[in-house]
Amino acid sequence: MKVLVIGASGLVGSHCLKYFKEKDVEVIGTYRNFKTEGTYFFDPLEENCFDFLEEINFKPEVIVHCGALTNVDYCEEHQADSENQTLTSTKVIADYCKKNNTRLVYISTDYVFDGLNGPYSETERTNPINVYGKHKLEAEWVAEKIESCIIARITNVYGEEERSKNFVAHLLSVIHSGMEKNFNLPFDQFATPIYAGDIARMIYLLVMDDKKGVYHLASTDYYNRYQLAKKVKSYFKNASHLLLEPISTQSLQQKAKRPLNGGLLNIKFTREYPQFEYTNVDAFILKNIKNGI
Template sequence: MNILVIGASGLVGSHCLNYFAQKQLSVIGTHLKFETDKTVFFDPLSKDGFDFLNNNFIPDTIIHCGALTNVDYCEENIVESYNLTVKSTKLVVEYCKSRNIKLVYISTDYIFDGINGPYTENQVPNPTNVYGKHKLEAEGIVQGLNDYIIARITNVYGEEERSKNFIAHLLTLIKSKTDKTFNLPYDQFATPIYAGDIARMLYLLISDGKKGIYNLSSTDYYNRYQLASKVKSYFSEADDLNLNAISTQSLQQKAKRPLLGGLLNNKFITEYPNFELTNVDAFILKTIKNGI
């Protein structure tokens, strides 16, 4: 099987690239601005588009992780967000259509308004910020294909070259004993998931020829303050990390956030009852064991 991972310099894509390579699949990963030694440059919006693949590697499946993921930045840079998230997906979909390629599109719980989450696959989306609106529009384009998976995820954590994700960032600060204060919303809830689990789940779904929408989430359900407190609780030396619980309203983030967000994984777990999910505790313990 030939797999192309678009956005493999990022958190989710890098885990997919590593895991699929471990599984001895033929896999290529791409970056846009952040060059890594495991990825090749690819910009769906450039005039050369997919030419970089030549005829030596025609993918059977594309995992599309590419999007503008800074939610507050999207709110103020709508055209850029549209181009990177919607227009680029349109071009990826056209390529898949022309070559009969399966597309796995990575989406988000931000397509929901957060009034009554966590959400199932069947609930009606109602995004309240630019990022969520563009992700939903991209989902709609992907649904024009015969063979697609839309994998919705949220609040992803894990090992990452840039340590951008919240937990990796906290661990970096703890390790370096940096004095830092975080004001964290006690009213924004989500279902955090380990990026390595997403890669393992996608591997199963693709191998089994599954189609349609799947929520990929864990059974953890935390607000941002609880999540940070949990990480901190494992480290007696983390005194320099100051955590304040505050409301989302007082944070004044540029983009509106779904408050009761998160995703229910009943569909996936019903189809894969033996799948062992990582939770936040297990991930931190593993990190400590491996020497943070």
């Protein structure tokens, strides 16, 4: 099977690229601004953006689309850019899929919900409360038009990443740096953190089994940001330079509204894959410590 991972220079995409390679899938990935090893430049907003596939003679049977503008506060203040990067780009990719009979996996978010009563199952009513969530939901509607599409919603992803952008990786890098840093962390934003490597394994299973429709991918953890950071810190004796301050979302004054009781229920996935072994935050940190990272 030939698979194209769009956004393979990012957190989720890089894990998908790596895992699919390990499973001997013929897979290639793309970057847009941040070139990583073995990725091809791809910008869906440029004309003839798919021509590079002809040049390398690669016709994907599946596209795993991880590309999006993921800075929620930036999206709130730059609505046109958010619409282009997340919605218009998905339209271009969906058009390619339609024309070429390519299956599509669209990666979405729990921000399509309002956070009044999460964690959420796949059947619950969407109601985004910020620009990023709105554009992700509209992109889902575009992706849904591809009959064979999988929409995989995720949230609070952590894992090894070249840029260490994700929250847990960032905390670990501060711990290892020894430099004092203070984090004001909301105690009232709850979600279900998930390891990027688990997402890659889950998507692989869904693709191989020809699944369709919406899947909520979550692990067994449910934390607010402050609890999550405390959990990470608790594994290190010499981390007093990592200062964690619990704070309400209201006093944080973030540009974009946040779903407070967010997160996703993985009941559907677990029902279909009862043997799947989830990684939780504890296991991830222990693995890092064991590997001397």
